[in-house]
Amino acid sequence: MKQFSPFIILGILIFHIAATIWAFYTMFSDYTVWTLNHAYPFGLLLFSLAWTGIYFKKRWCAFAYFMLMFLEIAIKLFFGHNAFGEALGSILFPLDLVFSFSILILYKLHFGDRSTQ
Numbered sequence: 001m002k003q004f005s006p007f008i009i010l011g012i013l014i015f016h017i018a019a020t021i022w023a024f025y026t027m028f029s030d031y032t033v034w035t036l037n038h039a040y041p042f043g044l045l046l047f048s049l050a051w052t053g054i055y056f057k058k059r060w061c062a063f064a065y066f067m068l069m070f071l072e073i074a075i076k077l078f079f080g081h082n083a084f085g086e087a088l089g090s091i092l093f094p095l096d097l098v099f100s101f102s103i104l105i106l107y108k109l110h111f112g113d114r115s116t117q
Contacts, residue, residue, distance in 0.1 A: 005109045012099055013055045016048040019092075036087045043072075043091040054103060057111055062103055069096045 023041035047068055053061025076089030092099075103110070 005106045008102065008106065009055050009110060012102070013048075013051050016044075016051045020044045020048045036083050039087055040091060043088055047092055047096065051099070054110075059111055062107070062111075065096075065103065066100055069100050072096065 020041065023044050027038055027041050047065065050061050050065040050068060054065060072089060072091055072093065075085055076093060079085030080089055
């Protein structure tokens, strides 16, 4: 499992980058007027930046990713039936749970032991 963990983290990073590029492309391809739905690519960019930090072994980025996931779930639960909840409550909803559990499983393998120095 240790030899596959960098490839799993890299694969998820490539997915985040591709999804962010696609979201920004589709946002500007049919741009007419600014709506709340245009905030979707920026939310996806935050997830991508946090996962980029995870790839470069920044522990605080893993916690930032968890915070973004919890914030997204809270928005989905509390504001799910209005425009705010529909735009920002479903950025990566089912996939961010899978990615968070994967980083929890691979945490020690990816980040290594914490030194006491």
